[in-house]
Amino acid sequence: MGLLKSIAQIKPTKKPDLETEKPSFEDQKVTYHEDGRSTSRLCQGRSENLQASLSAIYHKFENNCKKEEEEQIKLKQPYVTELKGKKTLMLTKGEELQREKEKLEEKEKKIDKLKSDIVNVRRTPQDYGIPVERKSSSKFWIGSILLLFLTVYIFIFYISTSFSAFFRTFDPSTELFGGMFYPKAIQEAYDAGALELGFILFIPFVFFGLGYLIHVFMHKHSIANVFKVILLFITTFVFDALLAYLIDEKLYNLNKTFEDPEFSLSVAFSSPSFWVIIFAGFVSYIIWGLVFDIVMKEHADRDKIENYVISLEKEIKNLLQITAKQNEIIESLEKALSESKIRCAELEDIIDGFILPIRNYKALSSEYLQGWQECITSEIVLGPDQTKEYLNECRIVYDNHISQLDLDTDDYQNKVYTKTL
Known part of the structure; x- marks a missing residue:
């Protein structure tokens, strides 16, 4: 018993593990x-x-x-890794979204300013560097109305004088103004034939063409153009003088007596009716040319404004396309x-x-x-x-x-x- 007791006392006891291993x-x-x-x-x-x-x-x-x-x-x-990645992505996307919104806001402000400029440039074009007079619009409309009436007058004058000078047979009752303005010119030219009618209808356009050429040459400053303008004025004056000469000759011969000399340049130059016919056409033609020049100048000024407006509208259109794409990016x-x-x-x-x-x-x-x-x-x-x-x-x-x-x-x-x- 003592031996067994001693053996039991010597046998080491197993200490429990402080940490149990997971199975x-x-x-x-x-x-x-x-x-x-x-x-x-x-x-x-x-x-x-x-x-x-x-x-x-x-x-x-x-x-x-x-x-x-x-x-x-x-x-x-x-999941932790995915969360970190998502937060980083959100930070990047948030910064990108803020940038796109700032760009969009900038473009929208620019569009609003351009729309405002379209309204204001018509009122004060000088503020936008466009050399236009303030009263250009009123001058344009007044000039256009005058030009319309002058054009009608010149049509009537040259149709009447051309028919009277080349085709008409005068009667003894014809007076000066009856020689220049003949109400039956178109009707009688039509009865005479298509060529006569076409001649008197299209001859006013010769003068309108001359007036247009004068306007073009006057706006291109050079010595050659000055000579061209002078030549055009001389040509117009000579043509008007020819019409006046032919009409005055017919009137002179109609009332001529045996004692009167033959009609000549000297007689024409001394005749008041000759100069009346010239200046009734030539002066009105010069006035028409000056008014036409003013209207074209004011129209050019209006074109400057319209061209500027068109450029602004194109810019707005381009900006709207850009903002549409930016809105798509922002939505995404x-x-x-x-x-x-x-x-x-x-x-x-x-x-x-x-x-x-x-x-x-x-x-x-x-x-x-x-x-x-x-x-x-x-x-x-x-x-x-x-x-x-x-x-x-x-x-x-x-x-x-x-x-x-x-x-x-x-x-x-x-x-x-x-x-x-």
């Missing part, structure tokens, strides 16, 4: 298998007991997962930011919650079922049909358990329980 997954499978077998033995393999046992082991597995912080940190690491960025915010909220909920490795649970619970069924087939005395019925009922209970927990899918490894659940 491996294979060890856990063995444990679940044995637990399923022993529990099945106690309740004789009944399926209703299996249902309660499966619920119990699920809650135990779930609680263990919640307690295993290191495992949870490992499982949550992909806002959508991406909204989606990222939603995803970040989901990731934060996941990180604050816990992750259940469902494949691990299905593997362990499957081992538990196998242990349960193994006990039914090897340790519980039943008939072949009853054993088969017990096994089928247990399988149905297990499948329903997995289905109720929404674990009957292999599409994902883990099931996430967020803090909002």
